[in-house]
Amino acid sequence: MNYFQDQNNANPLLRQTQSFVQTTFVVRAFYALLTAHCFVSLRDWQLWFATPLNLKPVWATFWLTSTTAPTIWAITTVFALILCGLCAWLPKTHLRIAAAILLFMHFAIEDSRDTIRHGEHGLLWVSVILAFLPNDRCSERRRQVRYQRVFYLAQSMILLFYGMAGGVKVLTAIVQGMRGERTFLNPDAAALVISEWLQRGEGTSLLGSWMIHHPIVAWGGLLASVVVELACLIAIVSHRIRPLVAVGLIGMHVSIGLIMDVWFPENVALLAILLLAAHKKNSRR
Numbered sequence: 001m002n003y004f005q006d007q008n009n010a011n012p013l014l015r016q017t018q019s020f021v022q023t024t025f026v027v028r029a030f031y032a033l034l035t036a037h038c039f040v041s042l043r044d045w046q047l048w049f050a051t052p053l054n055l056k057p058v059w060a061t062f063w064l065t066s067t068t069a070p071t072i073w074a075i076t077t078v079f080a081l082i083l084c085g086l087c088a089w090l091p092k093t094h095l096r097i098a099a100a101i102l103l104f105m106h107f108a109i110e111d112s113r114d115t116i117r118h119g120e121h122g123l124l125w126v127s128v129i130l131a132f133l134p135n136d137r138c139s140e141r142r143r144q145v146r147y148q149r150v151f152y153l154a155q156s157m158i159l160l161f162y163g164m165a166g167g168v169k170v171l172t173a174i175v176q177g178m179r180g181e182r183t184f185l186n187p188d189a190a191a192l193v194i195s196e197w198l199q200r201g202e203g204t205s206l207l208g209s210w211m212i213h214h215p216i217v218a219w220g221g222l223l224a225s226v227v228v229e230l231a232c233l234i235a236i237v238s239h240r241i242r243p244l245v246a247v248g249l250i251g252m253h254v255s256i257g258l259i260m261d262v263w264f265p266e267n268v269a270l271l272a273i274l275l276l277a278a279h280k281k282n283s284r285r
Contacts, residue, residue, distance in 0.1 A: 020144040022278065023151050024091065027130060029273045031088040034103065034123060037266060038081035041110070048073055053113065060108040073109045080106050093135040100131040119264040122158055126274065129154040155242075155274055159232040162249060166229025190222040191215035197260050207258045218259075225252045239279075246275035 048070035055066045064072060080102040087095050107124050134146040173183035182189060191212045198208050211218040228248035235245040250268050257263040 016141075016144055016148075020147060023148055026273060026277045027091075027133070027151065028088045029277060030126065030130070030270075031084050031099070033266075033269050033273060034084040034099070034127060035081055035088060037120075037123060038077050038084060038106070041077055041106070042074075042081070045074065047113070055112055057112045058108055060104070061112045064109065064112060069109060069112065073106070076102055076106045076109060091133070093131070093133065096127075096131040096133060100127045103127050119266045122161065122270045123266055125157055126154045126270070129157060151278075155278070156236045158270065158274055159236045159242075159245070162229045163233035163236070166226050166232070169226050169229070184222055184226065187219045188215045190218035193222075194218060194259060205259060205261045207255075208260060211259050221255060221259075224248070225255075228252060242275050243279040246271045246279075 053066045053069060055064065055069050057064050061069075080099060083095055083099040083102060086092075087099050103124055107120050110120075129150060133150050134143045169184060173185060176183045177185075182192075184190070191214075194205075194208050195212050198205055198212075211221075228245060229252075231241065231245050231248070235242045249271050253264050253268050253271075
């Protein structure tokens with residue numbers, strides 16, 4: 001067993017092929033996730049056709065009206081579902097480009113109905129980047145290298161998004177501290193945020209009240225989330241810590257859901273597919 005492992009480690013071409021195979025599997029899983037997302041979105045048809053529509057078009061859908069938006073949304077979502085399903089089985093560049101365009105319109109239309117849905121940004125921009133995956137016309141070895149570079153760019157973008165979120169928190173704390181205001185470095189900061197959120201009455205919470213009565217625990221979780229987000233910037237260049245960062249981010253999303261009833265299932269699935277499922281490939285580098 002060790003002999004064959006040593007042979008694999010000594011053969012960079014074999015390692016590259018194995019990494020390429022795993023990357024293609026992860027890409028297929030990502031498009032399967034997009035297919036599931038579009039399918040779940042279709043369950044909201046009553047919100048479009050059976051209720052009065054409060055449409056506030058974003059820039060990409062300025063041409064929509066309250067009358068035409070439901071039909072355009074339904075057509076776009078159905079075709080996006082079909083194309084994403086095809087992309088999960090047929091690795092064709094033109095299919096990925098068409099899917100990215102339809103997903104862009106799908107998310108834009110949905111964001112025009114109510115508030116911006118931050119949980120969908122990762123899905124959109126990863127689909128845009130993966131649309132640039134190479135086709136079959138170049139040589140196999142060159143295709144493998146280009147394929148994994150594009151995939152690495154998609155991973156880096158997700159990590160950059162989270163790293164920027166942590167950086168914004170730190171910069172905001174610096175500005176607030178200079179003004180003499182309370183920052184997330186105060187031991188009761190997390191409990192106050194949770195209390196304010198729960199007072200809005202926007203949902204139920206399983207652990208919110210407990211966290212309010214245990215502010216130090218809540219504060220520790222807040223600090224840990226900022227550290228994990230900042231660690232994403234290091235994970236862009238360090239493949240070894242990516243699984244730890246991914247687990248930390250998933251734990252952060254689950255904790256926020258349990259405490260504040262704000263759930264981002266798309267982000268959890270995206271992190272599991274894009275970072276955790278690709279860990280074995282990266283660990284060989």
